[in-house]
Amino acid sequence: MLTRRHFLTGSGAGLFLSGYPVHGFTKEPVDGRIVVILLEGGMDGLLAVPPIGDKNLFKKRRGLVSSKALKLNPLFAIHPNFRKFSAMLENEEASIVHATSFPYTGRSHFEGQNVMQTGLKDPFSSRTGWLGRAMAIAKITGKAMSLDSPLIMRGATDYDNFYPTHLKDVSMKFNWSETLNLIQGTHDSDASNTFDVLGQKQPTSMRKWKMAHRDPLSLAEKAGHSLREVDGPRVAVITVPHFDDHTEIMEASEHPEKFTTIDNIFASLRNKLQEQWANTIVLTMTEFGRTVKENGAAGTDHGYGSAGLLAGGLIKRSSVIADWPGLATSELYERRDLYATIDYRSVCAACIEAAFGLDHDLITEQVFQDKNIPRAYTHIFGGLG
Amino acid sequence: MRFLLLLIGALIFSVSAAVSETNVLCIQKFLSKTAFNAGSVDGRWGKKTGTAINNLFDQAGITEPKTIKKKDAAEVCKILQGSKKKVLLESANFKVYPILIGKKP
């Protein structure tokens, strides 16, 4: 039987001896890639990564633990629908952060999604996103795989969208770039810049049989391709909606189906990024977790702490990173939600540090505007000693 | 004479006990700022304190002392307050639970 000491010891990894520079030193720029998967609606982290070693798990939510969960270590397991992600865990190129959240406890989707994307504590306090600000500092371009420009990427000086149209019967008998250039001149600031960027692109094909798919998985494939381009984007954002399962959350078509989607997105990105996978970090994020106990409709309501899944070649050693708060009622936030003991901004900051080479202090100050964010780089990207 | 020796002995013992308690407190205070739970900060070396500091050192890759016991408190306190204090604190912000799929325990 493993002792707690043994299972905390990785494969002799020495975080302390990782030899990483201490704070305050400017790093060399890194040619890394970041892919953010936004899980809209509030993902149930306890369903995704059940803490099977916590004796209160089965007391509190027996009906919400998959019987086929794959054991990761004495404390944690993972939902069986994360088959491919589990293979990445086994292959030392994925990790999980648990009992984590952005510093928001209000349980509102709209405030929570805003905080998740701006990276600031107060909702609706910024028109730019944390990722956009980081991209601006590092002078990196990105691609949002959506129709709109997600808030998370705003603030970057250079980024674009991809979401192919299915609009039918459109005549293209006009000079695209010339016309858009003329339109651009009638607008100011962001709108003008946007028309400018659009004018420089080839218009997407209007032929019906070439209409591209727009589901999250197809967009992930496209993102993978794009991130391999020389001088191309190094950041992508993909959205997977519909996590707000207040009812029947264990039904195949609810959370489990979305888990499969996330799993496939990870696998697709790995496949399409090819050699760039080694320089990439993919991370999920969600506005909040869900209640520990089941509600009256076999679902869960809005909560606080959740889990984040990360994968990519920049990870050298797989682990679950947590400061496990426990599931006893007295250990829950407001006696109902998993506590978030890790500020997810630490994870985001670590990913920026790993992929862009920015210094942690610089990131906390200029990207998140909060110097009190603990550094999680060595835990996630520490590597083998 | 015997009485004097006993008195000196008791004095030495109480001083060393106080020093020991101070060192344990030093460790516990350090642990209280990390993800490694030592229970109460009371200067008493218990199972929680022992487990927590051993786990922290394992995660940080510090191999000496090998298995930390109460007698090692002074040495450990020195390490915790030394030049590597900041790095140690940072590494102990969170706990890292390795993935054991496909691995022997």
Added chain:
Amino acid sequence: MLYNNPHNWARKIGFGFEPNAKLPSDLKKWNKNQLNGKFQGVGVPEKGSKPIAWPEEFNFSLQDRLKRARAYHKEAERISKRKNDNLRSYKRNRLKLEQFIHAFDAHKYWNFAIYGEDMVKQRLTHFWMNHFFVSNSFDTHWVLGDFRDRIIYGNLNSSFDKILYEATTHIGMLDYLDNTKNYGEKSKSAQWRRANARSPIGLNDNFARELLELHTVSPSKGYSEDDIRGTAKVLAGWGTGYAIHSLYKAYRKKRSRDFLPDFSKFVLEPYSRRAAEPGSKSILGQEFLGGTKGKNALRKLTDMLASDDHTAQYLSRKLAIHFLGQDATNREIKVIYDSWKKSKGDLKVVHEVVIEVLQNTHAKRFLWPSTWAFQAIRISGADIMPGFLRDKNMSLKDVKHRDLDEFPIDTLEEIGFDVFGWDRQPNGFSDKKEDWVSTEHFDRRVKMASKIFSNNPKRSGEEIAEILGFSDQTKKAISMGGNDRAKFIIALCSADFMEV
């Protein structure tokens, strides 16, 4: 000022004037009539034809919709038992084309905006539909048209407390926000399940949270989780245990037991005492009784929320930003707020004040893609709208869902305003310009403008610029367009047109 140009005024508050429209000589009188008049909806039977009165055959009552939903699901269940996969799939798709009615609702949405006389009411309807957002989901598409017509449009001149209560108790809203699965933990239904070893049922706070956060007081009120829980308890029983596709069947089963009134009354207030939470509840310091007074508790709650100052503040700001623009001043918002407070949420008064404030505002509104598209089509006079008759010899009574072109639904999805799309979040569509600025969004506008040009517009890009009083810079840009199509596109995608 906007009033100087009736075309722009009509764009600010409506969808603009089409070619050959008789421009109102007295805008004040026109405004008043727009808010208070009675109008006949119109639609085009064939592409390019003149609009006719919207056929009565295409209006479906809530009762009718629920019966159709029942018939569809009953038949679909029967089909699902077929062994032949292909035949099963074919039959199910065929049934869908026969029974579904939301294509009618989508055609109505487009026709009323493009051809209707009541453009101001249509804009107000779009605003309130967005505020009380109900998305298409498994079953709600059956009833969305009723929600829009009866609850929203039908209450534009009533009071906020009335529209709030009716929106809250509509089966579409109750289904969308999971109240159909919100049982009182001590309800008779829950007790029966426990006594009979069935899986437990109980409260879920989805609708309760959105009622407070999105529909009324907003988070500025500082309500607690206990308030949300209390609200969930008051809501328990409303639509609970029913599904849209089986509401009719469930009603018939329960009627004799609960002595319910006839179906037409029941569907308007689908309350189940058996699923309700007994006992009193406390919300925001007020007590709400259960028991025989349980059904009235919801009305009491919605009235309390409707009259709350935070509701007035929240909605005044929302109205200002939606109609005036993001740069609406605090002074302008206050004028609307004062009218709300003074009239106690009388929407007739509030809407009148919004129109008054609009007349002098300097704020500009970046149009929703839908508003932009409707204005572009209407002002240019393009014949883009497909008719609802497949051929001339068809009778209106014979028109089925399958005969209706998918253009209205598909196009709205393409331009990013998929109000008929699936499973959107209940906060609806954004009023912020930055949420509509992206290369893909603008790509759609350019292509949509080109598509409109291909459908026989009666006004050119230059003519549109002239009547709408575009800036000289924009007029010059239009004149430099490479061909008539390009000029048209430049006009419709210029800042002058996209913002008003």
